[in-house]
Amino acid sequence: MKLRDKKLFKEGEQGLIAATLQTDTASVFRWLNWLGLSYFFLLNTVYLALILIAASSLAGYFRRKQFSGIQDAMRSPATPPVSVLIPAHNEEVGIVESARAVLSLEYPQFELIIVDDGSTDSTFERLRQEFDLVEIPAVIPDSVPTIGKVQSVHISRGHHDLTVVRKESIGRKTDAINVAIDLAKYPLVCVLDADALLDSDALIKVARPFIDDPQRVVATGGAVRPSNGCAQYRGRITAVRMPNNRLAQIQVVEYLRAFLLGRTGWSKIGALLIISGAFGMFRRDVLIAVGGYDLSSIGEDADLVARIHKYMRRQKRPYKITFVSEPVCWTEVPETIAALRRQRKRWSRGLVDTLSTNKSLLLNPKYGTLGLLALPYFVLFEVLGPIVELAGFVFLIAALALHFVNIYFAGLFFAVAILYGILLSILSLLVEELSYHRYERWKFLTQAMISSVTENFGFRQLHAYWRLEGLVMALLRRDARWEEPARKGFSQDQSIAIP
Amino acid sequence: MRLALVISSLTLLFSICLLVAATFVFRLERIRTERKTLIYQDNLRKLLVKFLSEDLNPSELARLKKIRSADLDKLSDSLLSKVKGRAKDILVSFLESRGAVDEAIQRTRKPGCVGRCRAALFLGNIATTEAQRPLEYMLSDVRRDVRITAARSLGQLQRPESIPALLASAEDHHRDIPFGTLLLAVLRIGMPGIPGLQTGLHSQSEKTRALSVEALGLLRSLENTNELVNMLLSDPSLDVRIRCARALGRIGSNGGVDPLISTLSENQPTVLKLISCGSLAEIGDTAAIPHLMDLLCGSDNQVARRAAFAIARLGTPGVEALHTCISTSAPGSRYAIEVLTTVEIKGQEAFQRG
Numbered sequence: 001m002k003l004r005d006k007k008l009f010k011e012g013e014q015g016l017i018a019a020t021l022q023t024d025t026a027s028v029f030r031w032l033n034w035l036g037l038s039y040f041f042l043l044n045t046v047y048l049a050l051i052l053i054a055a056s057s058l059a060g061y062f063r064r065k066q067f068s069g070i071q072d073a074m075r076s077p078a079t080p081p082v083s084v085l086i087p088a089h090n091e092e093v094g095i096v097e098s099a100r101a102v103l104s105l106e107y108p109q110f111e112l113i114i115v116d117d118g119s120t121d122s123t124f125e126r127l128r129q130e131f132d133l134v135e136i137p138a139v140i141p142d143s144v145p146t147i148g149k150v151q152s153v154h155i156s157r158g159h160h161d162l163t164v165v166r167k168e169s170i171g172r173k174t175d176a177i178n179v180a181i182d183l184a185k186y187p188l189v190c191v192l193d194a195d196a197l198l199d200s201d202a203l204i205k206v207a208r209p210f211i212d213d214p215q216r217v218v219a220t221g222g223a224v225r226p227s228n229g230c231a232q233y234r235g236r237i238t239a240v241r242m243p244n245n246r247l248a249q250i251q252v253v254e255y256l257r258a259f260l261l262g263r264t265g266w267s268k269i270g271a272l273l274i275i276s277g278a279f280g281m282f283r284r285d286v287l288i289a290v291g292g293y294d295l296s297s298i299g300e301d302a303d304l305v306a307r308i309h310k311y312m313r314r315q316k317r318p319y320k321i322t323f324v325s326e327p328v329c330w331t332e333v334p335e336t337i338a339a340l341r342r343q344r345k346r347w348s349r350g351l352v353d354t355l356s357t358n359k360s361l362l363l364n365p366k367y368g369t370l371g372l373l374a375l376p377y378f379v380l381f382e383v384l385g386p387i388v389e390l391a392g393f394v395f396l397i398a399a400l401a402l403h404f405v406n407i408y409f410a411g412l413f414f415a416v417a418i419l420y421g422i423l424l425s426i427l428s429l430l431v432e433e434l435s436y437h438r439y440e441r442w443k444f445l446t447q448a449m450i451s452s453v454t455e456n457f458g459f460r461q462l463h464a465y466w467r468l469e470g471l472v473m474a475l476l477r478r479d480a481r482w483e484e485p486a487r488k489g490f491s492q493d494q495s496i497a498i499p
Numbered sequence: 500m501r502l503a504l505v506i507s508s509l510t511l512l513f514s515i516c517l518l519v520a521a522t523f524v525f526r527l528e529r530i531r532t533e534r535k536t537l538i539y540q541d542n543l544r545k546l547l548v549k550f551l552s553e554d555l556n557p558s559e560l561a562r563l564k565k566i567r568s569a570d571l572d573k574l575s576d577s578l579l580s581k582v583k584g585r586a587k588d589i590l591v592s593f594l595e596s597r598g599a600v601d602e603a604i605q606r607t608r609k610p611g612c613v614g615r616c617r618a619a620l621f622l623g624n625i626a627t628t629e630a631q632r633p634l635e636y637m638l639s640d641v642r643r644d645v646r647i648t649a650a651r652s653l654g655q656l657q658r659p660e661s662i663p664a665l666l667a668s669a670e671d672h673h674r675d676i677p678f679g680t681l682l683l684a685v686l687r688i689g690m691p692g693i694p695g696l697q698t699g700l701h702s703q704s705e706k707t708r709a710l711s712v713e714a715l716g717l718l719r720s721l722e723n724t725n726e727l728v729n730m731l732l733s734d735p736s737l738d739v740r741i742r743c744a745r746a747l748g749r750i751g752s753n754g755g756v757d758p759l760i761s762t763l764s765e766n767q768p769t770v771l772k773l774i775s776c777g778s779l780a781e782i783g784d785t786a787a788i789p790h791l792m793d794l795l796c797g798s799d800n801q802v803a804r805r806a807a808f809a810i811a812r813l814g815t816p817g818v819e820a821l822h823t824c825i826s827t828s829a830p831g832s833r834y835a836i837e838v839l840t841t842v843e844i845k846g847q848e849a850f851q852r853g
Contacts, residue, residue, distance in 0.1 A: 063612075063613050064612075064613075064616070064644050066616075066620075067616040067617075067619075067644055067648045069647065069648075072679075072680065072683055073679065075683065076680075076682060076683045077682065077683075077686070078679030078682045078683070079679060136837060136840045136841055137833070137837050137840055138837050139800070139804065139833050139834055139837055141804070155844060155845075157844055157845070211677060212677045212679075214677075214678065408501045409504075411504045411508065412500065412504045412507060415504065415507045415508045415511055416507065419508065419512065420511060422511075422515055423511055423514050423515050426515055426522070427518055429518075429522055430518050430521055430525070433522050433525050434525060437526070442526075445522070445523075445526065449519060449522075
């Protein structure tokens with residue numbers, strides 16, 4: 001072979017290799033893009049199914065509501081008394097309002113226990129002044145484990161059923177709740193966030209499943225909605241409004257879709273994994289049997305529910321863990337990117353922690369729909385979701401730039417990832433409109449509609465990134481402690497007076 | 500690919516627009532219906548209230564009698580639970596003249612859970628004798644909501660003849676009714692229902708016995724003290740024994756003191772001891788103090804704490820006993836200190852009220 005021919009052959013060989021490589025890269029990109037597309041389709045379809053299940057459940061609930069006899073539950077001597085537990089850490093802004101709101105709840109018999117977990121602000125001082133607290137030499141039983149030393153226990157002269165505990169903080173909310181569980185004297189305990197404001201009948205409504213089916217119901221969770229922008233008077237929401245802050249508006253829609261309808265759907269198929277730490281009710285004996293909240297857990301709410309599932313299944317006792325969509329707990333959501341990022345990282349970190357601790361439940365037929373549906377969903381879409389979501393967008397942009405996929409594929413990807421997402425949010429708003437229609441003004445409905453669209457451009461991607469950060473934190477086993485609440489509380493201009 | 504894109508995008512966009520439109524339309528429709536109903540019902544309500552206060556002139560009366568709308572029935576139904584005395588009698592006879600009772604009785608057997616519930620609710624509100632049988636029949640309805648509404652309505656009838664049916668429904672495990680609903684229904688019947696409840700004490704069913712015991716305690720049926728004492732000491736069910744202990748406390752008869760004291764012994768279940776402590780405090784017999792002091796100095800912290808609170812509720816002798824406990828540094832003295840401090844803060848009277 002001549003030298004020139006050899007050179008040409010070599011060039012051709014190199015070109016062939018380059019072409020093969022390019023074809024391989026293109027196939028990998030295409031394959032990844034299809035994977036991303038399928039992922040978004042599956043995720044959104046699961047959500048659609050959950051929303052439809054929730055809608056059917058809500059329709060049944062509203063049909064029966066008029067016969068529910070909630071007033072009977074209020075009058076019945078068989079209604080079990082409740083211990084309401086509030087862990088608080090640097091909550092000076094809203095603790096008094098929260099306590100007042102709880103003390104004026106409509107419920108036959110209940111006590112309120114607030115645990116001030118090493119606050120460095122005037123949380124305790126404010127409570128002391130408002131409720132005339134007096135120290136007592138209380139003996140705290142050790143039914144569930146605690147670490148932080150209890151400094152003092154106080155009761156109120158005026159309010160017969162208010163107890164405030166001061167303890168050293170170990171940086172964990174769970175330790176504060178466990179102290180309150182130890183002190184609780186009633187058979188049901190309701191755990192609330194310190195900034196939570198409840199509707200006046202929220203407690204009786206969340207306790208209702210326990211009254212109706214006392215043998216089987218072991219835990220119930222209530223719906224949580226953002227309180228930002230709402231008007232309140234003495235710890236009670238008096239007018240439901242959309243927040244002015246765009247980030248909070250997006251969270252209103254998100255809470256509606258994911259927490260209200262999502263959890264209603266999971267509850268309906270008996271696979272509820274998360275009862276929000278902001279508002280959940282439990283049978284105290286079951287809490288004690290499972291050892292209370294796990295002091296090392298970050299995602300304490302999901303972890304507790306998973307352990308209750310495990311315990312009840314092991315005991316072979318029929319049980320129910322229910323989500324009640326009607327009682328509403330209003331809580332302040334973050335209005336800044338930084339605060340929201342912290343919160344979501346913590347949630348993601350906690351979920352990974354819970355799932356890894358309770359991995360024996362995953363795909364385990366002994367745990368029914370929880371093991372076969374809910375946990376795989378959480379692993380696939382909540383834990384691995386951020387990786388797939390972010391990678392999906394990155395690969396799509398790269399593949400477009402390198403001409404590995406055409407514009408039609410990108411359009412299809414956009415339709416499945418974004419338009420389908422918007423559809424789900426709007427569907428959630430429709431379900432809300434047909435059921436609770438809490439946001440009564442046209443302006444609020446329009447704002448919610450706009451947020452349903454805008455959340456898909458930026459917020460969702462950021463959210464995926466924060467969840468990824470949480471996942472990395474979990475893998476690196478970084479600790480997550482009590483967060484400093486970035487709360488504004490309720491200013492005077494937000495409050496309206498009720499004569 | 501292009502076709503897939505066009506189809507999916509168009510479908511999604513169309514669905515989004517449809518949902519947005521539906522949301523706004525539903526809101527508009529709701530507002531319109533609410534306004535219309537409000538105006539219509541407001542007029543009807545005025546007419547009905549005038550009728551009940553016997554202020555209607557003949558032409559208005561004729562107009563009212565001619566109205567054949569479901570709104571009028573609904574409104575009358577809603578007013579039923581709010582009016583009393585003469586006005587209620589007028590309303591009941593008005594509804595009877597419209598055939599509302601017969602219609603409701605017929606609806607109790609028709610398909611449609613909501614319709615049956617509404618019928619049961621109506622029959623409970625109107626509280627006529629002929630409603631008893633259909634309501635009792637509904638206690639075994641396939642739908643739980645219907646059974647619950649029927650039980651509640653039977654309570655509203657306040658007929659002691661319904662007690663056996665209510666107790667029997669407690670026995671049905673497949674078609675259950677919440678304990679609280681049955682209890683409230685039985686309590687609504689009140690003292691006339693006591694003979695029926697006495698028969699429930701001998702039932703084979705644990706739930707029926709528990710229901711009877713709970714109701715007798717809440718009705719403070721003094722004449723059943725001995726029966727409850729026997730059950731406290733010998734019933735095979737712990738739940739029933741616990742309820743007996745609580746009932747004896749509510750009744751407050753001194754006849755319950757010795758049996759309750761006997762349940763404080765070492766071999767008895769903790770939960771029973773806890774309830775008995777409270778009941779002894781409610782009865783208020785100071786004879787219980789030495790026995791409660793034993794518990795206070797015992798090894799079970801939960802029981803010791805409850806005993807301390809029970810002793811303090813027994814008035815001055817109890818407080819003195821607690822002071823003695825502190826001065827002798829007995830094992831339960833830390834609970835005694837806690838309780839006495841609480842008594843000091845709250846005041847003896849408020850503390851005794853619980």
